[in-house]
Amino acid sequence: MNTRGALLTWDISRLAEPARALATFAGANELVGLLSKGVVEQSHLNRLVSDHLLRDPRLAPPVDLMGAGRLLPRYQAVPFLLREAEERDFLDWCRDSSKKLAIRLVTGGSGRGKTRLMIELVGKLRDGALVAPGLTRSNWVAGFLATDLLERLGGMHPRYEVPFGARGDLFIVLDYAENKRREVTALLKAALAAHDAGRGDRVRIVLIARHNAEVFQDLMRQESEFAGRGLIQMHVDPLAPVPEPQNFYAAACEAFSVADDARAYPDKINADFGLLSIAAMLAATTGDAPPSNQTAILEDALSHERRYWIAAARAKGLPEALDEAVLEGIAAVTLFGLQGAIPDITAAAELLAALPRLADQDMNTRLKIAKIAAELYPHPAGHVEGVALDLLGDQAATSILTARLEAVTGLRSEQVTDAQLVSAFTRAGWMAARDGDTVRPLLGALCDRFGERALRAIFDVAPNVGHQLGDLAADWALASKEFTVSADLVFGLPERTVALRKLAAVLTRKALEASSGATTEMRAALTNDLAYRLSAIGQREAALEATHEALALYRDLAEARPETFTPDLAGSLNNLANGLSDLGQREAALETAQEAVAICRDLAEARPEAFTPNLAMSLNNLANILSDLGQHEAALEAAQEAVALYRDLAEARPEAFTPDLAISLNNLANRLSNLGQREAALETAQEAVAIRRDLAEARPEAFTPDLAISLNNLANRLSNLGQREAALEAAQEAVAIRATSPRPGRRPSPRT
Structure with missing residues (x-):
């Protein structure tokens, strides 16, 4: 058996029983019969994939279909014009033979034409009507992934590997991907497994989403299989509005046989594919030109x-x-x-x-x-x-x-x-x-x-x-007098989030207000969480007040049960030190940071494997606060100790502590510069950039903003040494990154 069919060697009998679930799908009966008897050949698997798992999205509408149902993208009622640039870009991407596997995220608001663009591309790939070199009808198996059908292959694991057993190049589209995290994860893992095993030909996967969502950023951050692969283009610009919208609208009117006197272009609406199509359909239905604003048209x-x-x-x-x-x-x-x-x-x-x-x-x-x-x-x-x-x-x-x-x-x-x-x-x-x-x-x-x-x-x-959506829900929760928030609900919130940060602050406060009968431990955890949530929405004074309250609770807990709660006390002290420093209360911040370091030092001496990271973080905080107060020698000493600790930690567990090492190196470069040790500062800043560049390459959504911070720091160090051209280059790269990489809110940590 040739290597392209290697997927067939993994216990193909597993296809037999689950294949009976396909019998309810039109046109699958003959194939299901073959699969159920265990008669599985490459041609049968190709048919399963090309005819059923990767669906041709183009359909003829029912002859008696009325109204807006005619505008469903699968019916292609309106000519798809003026998207040549996007089509060429995707064709070049498909033709590229340097990467066997590549994945794209295509975003854009409702009605922008994302789904229709992919329908057109799938159709051309299936029909062999492309003129781009290297793309022929026989090469490509293309379609929208039938996740509902894959899910019905119950009993077969991993079911998402089945499409990658087909011969030929694959073009796989998954629509509404932002709401299908489980399916996206399974599909990408199966694609990577097939890629690493050397199975198949070129594979192109397109994820369509209405929003460049946090879900994709989290996916890339949390799924280690995807790190460092360079396969997923996360920063894809949203699909642009229709170019030459008046020409497109004229073609849509022609498709619906709109009377000449009803074809006036509604010039005050967005030039979106979906909205212009609805406007043309409305003109055909009423015999009058459509209204000139979106709400009225809809x-x-x-x-x-x-x-x-x-x-x-x-x-x-x-x-x-x-x-x-x-x-x-x-x-x-x-x-x-x-x-x-x-x-x-x-x-x-x-x-x-x-x-x-x-x-x-x-x-x-x-x-x-x-x-x-x-x-x-x-x-x-x-x-x-x-x-x-x-x-x-x-x-x-x-x-x-x-x-x-x-x-x-x-x-x-x-x-x-x-x-x-x-x-x-x-x-x-x-x-x-x-x-x-x-x-x-x-x-x-x-x-x-x-x-x-x-x-x-x-x-x-x-x-x-x-x-x-999160902001509107926060407004509702804030106004609702009857709704009681449970601690379980609050602790179910994601730790890092932009979309939910306002809602998280409101819910955490309400949970705390309802916690009068809860344990001190629970109230301390909620209060600490509230401090973080308030800080994430910029309410620093309120966050500082909550941090003070959390610290008082953790002092009581640590006094009663030191072995359990002393680490939480140290963490609360670190949070308070950062909050005080942010509000300019530097002497109080220094006193608090020194107490945190002392506690963490005792903890690390007793259990170094557990608490050395806490000590390193506390030293970083202390170094920053000492520097803010002009105590540069002491700041340098603390920063050097933090770097030494993080080097050891990163050597033992690079995946966990390399990011922290980069933070501490960035801080050390600043401390060295403050004392005029410019060459050493430059060398340290360069090391920080090198580490963060590697991190950003592996996990861009998580570490690219940090790379911008280090580049900015490097630019300052280069400028101090008179290397102006190199400084400008680093600064420009930092600016470019910051323009496209907003940082989500996160828990208090050492300043970078």
């Missing part, structure tokens, strides 16, 4: 969609008395049904039973409403998503349910699944990024109804969609 289009819903209800025998229930039902399905959260019509009917107007209706009535949503906005896997166009779907869910908030606050919460809640807050988050005030009432009603479940869903979603 509301007018939604008004026509509602007419289709009601007409379909009549056709199914539903009485006029249920019209409001139909509107609420389809809006609810749209809100709760993203990305397979409502897998089929039966599940949609079960969700509809949660609505007050439909709770007492029979199953047949709810099924009819579910079928309206499924038939007007069909999904190839049978999912029920409601108004699946992102922009119009956001408008439908928000507009209809905001006008009927009692439908949300009256939901039977036990009938709404966690996946459906994630869907709801994903839509709310997309809307919040565009118009927070509009979605605020709906988000508040959801939080009122689902309480802690809502917030846990927001914890999952906000890093994927942007800080606006």
